[in-house]
Amino acid sequence: xxxxxxxxxxxxxxxxxxxxxxxxxxxxxxxxxxxxxxxxxxxxxxxxxxxxxxxxxxxxxxxxxxxxxxxxxxxxxxxxxxxxxxxxxxxxxxxxxxxxxxxxxxxxxxxxxxxxxxxxxxxxxxxxxxxxxxxxxxxxxxxxxxxxxxxxxxxxxxxxxxxxxxxxxxxxxxxxxxxxxxxxxxxxxxxxxxxxxxxxxxxxxxxxxxxxxxxxxxxxxxxxxxxxxxxxxxxxxxxxxxxxxxxxxxxxxxxxxxxxxxxxxxxxxxxxxxxxxxxxxxxxxxxxxxxxxxxxxxxxxxxxxxxxxxxxxxxxxxxxxxxxxxxxxxxxxxxxxxxxxxxxxxxxxxxxx
Amino acid sequence: xxxxxxxxxxxxxxxxxxxxxxxxxxxxxxxxxxxxxxxxxxxxxxxxxxxxxxxxxxxxxxxxxxxxxxxxxxxxxxxxxxxxxxxxxxxxxxxxxxxxxxxxxxxxxxxxxxxxxxxxxxxxxxxxxxxxxxxxxxxxxxxxxxxxxxxxxxxxxxxxxxxxxxxxxxxxxxxxxxxxxxxxxxxxxxxxxxxxxxxxxxxxxxxxxxxxxxxxxxxxxxxxxxxxxxxxxxxxxxxxxxxxxxxxxxxxxxxxxxxxxxxxxxxxxxxxxxxxxxxxxxxxxxx
Numbered sequence: 001x002x003x004x005x006x007x008x009x010x011x012x013x014x015x016x017x018x019x020x021x022x023x024x025x026x027x028x029x030x031x032x033x034x035x036x037x038x039x040x041x042x043x044x045x046x047x048x049x050x051x052x053x054x055x056x057x058x059x060x061x062x063x064x065x066x067x068x069x070x071x072x073x074x075x076x077x078x079x080x081x082x083x084x085x086x087x088x089x090x091x092x093x094x095x096x097x098x099x100x101x102x103x104x105x106x107x108x109x110x111x112x113x114x115x116x117x118x119x120x121x122x123x124x125x126x127x128x129x130x131x132x133x134x135x136x137x138x139x140x141x142x143x144x145x146x147x148x149x150x151x152x153x154x155x156x157x158x159x160x161x162x163x164x165x166x167x168x169x170x171x172x173x174x175x176x177x178x179x180x181x182x183x184x185x186x187x188x189x190x191x192x193x194x195x196x197x198x199x200x201x202x203x204x205x206x207x208x209x210x211x212x213x214x215x216x217x218x219x220x221x222x223x224x225x226x227x228x229x230x231x232x233x234x235x236x237x238x239x240x241x242x243x244x245x246x247x248x249x250x251x252x253x254x255x256x257x258x259x260x261x262x263x264x265x266x267x268x269x270x271x272x273x274x275x276x277x278x279x280x281x282x283x284x285x286x287x288x289x290x291x292x293x294x295x296x297x298x299x300x301x302x303x304x305x306x307x308x309x310x311x312x313x314x315x316x317x318x319x320x321x322x323x324x325x326x327x328x329x330x331x332x333x334x335x336x337x338x339x340x341x342x343x344x345x346x347x348x349x350x351x352x353x
Numbered sequence: 354x355x356x357x358x359x360x361x362x363x364x365x366x367x368x369x370x371x372x373x374x375x376x377x378x379x380x381x382x383x384x385x386x387x388x389x390x391x392x393x394x395x396x397x398x399x400x401x402x403x404x405x406x407x408x409x410x411x412x413x414x415x416x417x418x419x420x421x422x423x424x425x426x427x428x429x430x431x432x433x434x435x436x437x438x439x440x441x442x443x444x445x446x447x448x449x450x451x452x453x454x455x456x457x458x459x460x461x462x463x464x465x466x467x468x469x470x471x472x473x474x475x476x477x478x479x480x481x482x483x484x485x486x487x488x489x490x491x492x493x494x495x496x497x498x499x500x501x502x503x504x505x506x507x508x509x510x511x512x513x514x515x516x517x518x519x520x521x522x523x524x525x526x527x528x529x530x531x532x533x534x535x536x537x538x539x540x541x542x543x544x545x546x547x548x549x550x551x552x553x554x555x556x557x558x559x560x561x562x563x564x565x566x567x568x569x570x571x572x573x574x575x576x577x578x579x580x581x582x583x584x585x586x587x588x589x590x591x592x593x594x595x596x597x598x599x600x601x602x603x604x605x606x607x608x609x610x611x612x613x614x615x616x617x618x619x620x621x622x623x624x625x626x627x628x629x630x631x632x633x634x635x636x637x638x639x640x
Contacts (some may be wrong), residue, residue, distance in 0.1 A: 102452040105639040124454045132452040138445030140372065142379035154368045155453045195449070205452075 008034060011316060026250060026265075032277070032316065034267060034340050053116060055080050055129075055203045055234035056101060061110035063096050070096040072258040074110070078203075078236050083229050085249035086238040087343075089351050093258040094238045095135060098207050101236075102132060114203065128156075131201030135208045135238075137192035141181030145172060145191055148180055149198070158199030166194040171220065185212035193221060197228070204228055206237040210244060222248055246343040256351040266343050273349050275341035276301055279322060281310040284332035293329040297321055308334075365455040366463040373467025377433065383471065386429045390479040393421045398483040414487065415502050415591050418480075422506050423580055427513040427538050429475055433468045434517030435534040438635060440527050447640050461632045465518060472510045476503065501590045508620045509583035513537075515627035522634040545578045569608045579623055586616035 007014050011032040019025050028034075056078040063071045071093040078084040088094045099105045101112055103123045112119045114126035139148045149163035167176050170190040175183065183191065189212045196204060206225070210218045218241075225235050225248050239245050245252065246266060254262040262269055283290065286305045294303045294310065299318035304311050310331075312322055316338070326333060377383050397417040441447040450460060480503050487494055520533040553571050575581045590613060 099448075099640065102448075104448055104451050106637070124456055127452060128454045130452060132449065134445060134448045134452075136445035136448070138441075138449070140376045140446065142376050143372075147375065151368065151372045152449075152453070154363065155365055155455060157363075157454075 008032060032338060032340070034277075053080055054078060054113070055082075055115060056084075056236060057111075057113040057116075058097070058101065059111045059113075061097065061100055061112065062108045063093075063100060063105065064108050065096075069258050071100065071107075071255075074255065074258070074260045076253045076260050076263045078234055079251075080202075080234055081229065081232050082250040083225060083235040083237065083248050085245035085252040085343075086236060086255070087242070087245060087252055087347055088238075088255035092255045092351070094255055095207060096258075097255065098205060098236075098238060101205065102130070103127065129201060129203045131196040131198065131204045133192045133196040133204075133206045133209050135211065137188045139180040139183075139188065139191065142179065144177045144179055145183070146176045148191070149195060152195050153198050156199045162198060163194075166197055167191070170194040170224075171217075186214055186217055189213050190217060190220070193224060197224065200231065200233075202233050204233055204235045204237075206235065206239075208239055209237060210239060210241055218244070242343045242347055252343065252346075254347060254350045261350045262346075266346060269346045269350075270341050273341075273346060275345055275349070276313050277316055277341060278339040279312040279314055279319060280337040280339055281312070281322075281326060281331075281333050282335035282337075283308045283310055283326070284334055286310065287330065290326055290329040290331045293325045294322055297325055365453075365459045366466065369450075369455075369460060369463025370467035370470060373464055374470050377468065377471045378474075382432060383429070383475070386425065386432065387475045387478055390421070390425050390429065390475060391482050393425065394418055394479040394483040395486060397421055398487055415498070415587065418483070418502070419584065419587065422509070422583075423542065426476065426506060426510045427542065427580075430472055430510045430513035431517045431534040431538060433472055434514045435521055435530045436527050437464050437468060437518050438521040438631075438638075439524055439530045440521070442638075442640055443527050451640055457636045458632055461518075461522075461628070461635055465515065465628060465631075468514055468518070469511055472514055473507050476506050476510060480506070498591045502587055505583055505586045505590075508586070508617075508624070509579060512579045512583075512620055512623040512627075515624050515631065519627045519631045519634065522631045522638065541578060541580050545580075549575055549578065569610070572608045572611060576619060579620065582616050582619045585611055586613060586620070589613050589616065 004018075005014055005016050006027065008029040008031065011029060011034070013029055013031040015027070015030070017025065017027065054077045058077070059075050061071050061074045062069060074093070074097060086094055086097070096105065100107050100110075101114070101119075103119050103126075115129045117126040119126045139145075140151070143151070145167055146163055149167060150160055152158075153160050153163050164176060167173065170193055172187065172190055172194065175187060180188065180191065189209075193206075193209065196206065204225075206221075209221045209225075213221065222244065225237065228235055229248075235248075237245065237249065249266070251263065251265050252269070253260055262272075264272070286308050290310065291303050291305050294300055294312055297314075297318060298321075299315035300312055300322065301315075302313040310326070314322065319338070323333065323336070397420070398414050400417055438447070441450065451457070480499075484496075484499060487499070488496075516537060517530075517534050520530045520537070524530040524533060549571075552574060553567070585607060589607060589611060
């Protein structure tokens with residue numbers, strides 16, 4: 001194990017971290033909450049080799065539908081053991097990319113490798129590594145949940161004994177012998193996740209996994225993603241719920257109009273965009289005078305008042321100056337909160353016209 | 354040995370075929386059609402016994418049962434096949450199927466084997482019950498002839514199943530595939546015989562047909578219709594090689610080039626040809 005002292009680039013807080021040489025760890029600052037990745041030095045050659053072995057590699061992928069490029073020269077990598085969030089507005093090319101990875105559609109150009117196996121050369125071997133939850137979950141309605149699971153287990157050459165425990169783990173213990181045709185949307189989604197987990201796949205591809213689920217179901221899916229990551233699986237997740245993605249993903253890829261516009265950790269993307277944190281001050285009473293005095297300060301990018309909440313986008317160093325300015329302008333501060341730029345802010349910036 | 358059996362039953366083709374059987378034997382429409390088929394077959398075998406004065410001639414019974422076959426077997430086959438691919442694509446379950454470690458060839462083969470199994474089972478149930486009744490009533494029934502009739506029926510069923518299956522790979526919507534299947538039934542059962550009669554009229558052969566003999570070229574063209582091939586296959590082997598032209602109530606002698614082998618070859622060509630077309634279409638289809 002190696003010990004290193006690191007410094008938060010946002011607030012300057014120092015912290016001692018330990019890890020194996022070449023290991024990548026995710027760090028969350030206890031002071032300002034900002035996130036980042038840290039790679040321990042040493043044994044670099046070995047680390048590189050390991051990192052180069054990716055779970056999914058997409059290179060120069062293009063898919064054209066009726067003269068429209070649904071995906072345009074897209075390249076990205078999902079590393080082994082990471083949770084990769086795949087984001088994009090509606091119609092950006094997310095589902096087309098996923099369908100290309102799974103061999104559901106024929107691509108015009110580009111290469112896709114699953115666990116280093118080119119799907120054009122040997123798609124059957126490549127697909128053995130994948131557990132897939134499609135956006136539109138569908139089963140054989142005349143069969144029960146267990147019969148459906150048994151069918152997929154046999155197809156994936158997984159043990160039939162896995163089926164029932166997986167159904168139970170997804171909260172379907174009372175529906176094991178019920179025909180799937182009588183399932184609600186949420187139950188089908190849970191069954192879809194159970195199916196994706198069959199055979200403990202090293203790669204999980206989840207397309208909108210929270211669709212149609214209640215909050216408990218959403219939490220369950222989140223737990224399953226974390227569990228799979230702990231087991232060493234790679235998870236490729238496409239979702240519209242950005243807060244959800246931010247919570248579970250190590251890195252994200254953003255696609256817009258068929259083009260990959262960003263691929264990195266959320267904190268690095270935030271840094272790249274130079275997005276500033278937001279200071280949120282709850283006031284006893286708001287006034288225009290307070291807003292004007294704050295806006296005139298150096299390091300303040302933008303200030304606006306919503307009810308009694310004053311939102312200030314600013315340099316973190318300006319915090320104390322802002323508090324003084326508010327009080328000088330006659331404002332009484334009830335509460336102060338610092339909000340780091342969210343994934344939503346990053347997403348909006350990368351996908352804006 | 355155990356290993357071979359395990360490989361045979363656990364390979365993706367067998368697993369898909371088994372799933373198709375499990376899924377379709379629970380299909381209400383298939384159950385209803387099987388019951389109707391069994392009832393009508395029994396009714397026709399009873400009517401055959403009445404017309405042949407007490408179960409004397411199996412060929413009369415078979416000729417009557419053929420009217421059921423030509424009507425119902427294509428319908429059952431089309432019902433089983435028309436949505437096999439497009440239905441799963443529309444519903445979304447095909448996404449999942451293709452994401453599994455299985456080739457598209459295995460999917461087509463597994464599905465057709467399963468659906469063919471259901472169809473064969475349906476035919477065997479209908480004819481099996483009728484066969485038991487005939488066996489009880491007739492002292493010296495020629496079961497070989499009856500077996501040939503069953504095999505020929507399964508083959509014509511498989512022809513329609515493969516054609517309907519191809520439609521299910523061809524169209525983007527289940528409803529279009531259903532329309533296609535209905536048209537197909539009309540075409541082979543209604544339109545094609547009329548077209549062939551028209552051709553015969555044009556070729557001045559209609560009077561020959563009405564009098565019980567037709568020129569060879571008419572028989573040649575008639576081979577286009579799989580239902581005619583099926584009839585020929587049955588009547589070449591049952592009841593002394595006479596064709597029962599039910600629509601005209603005349604019997605006709607088949608030409609010399611009509612043989613069991615040729616009829617089997619034509620039906621096999623329909624099955625294999627449309628299987629190949631289905632695979633070709635499905636292998637290029639975006640899901």
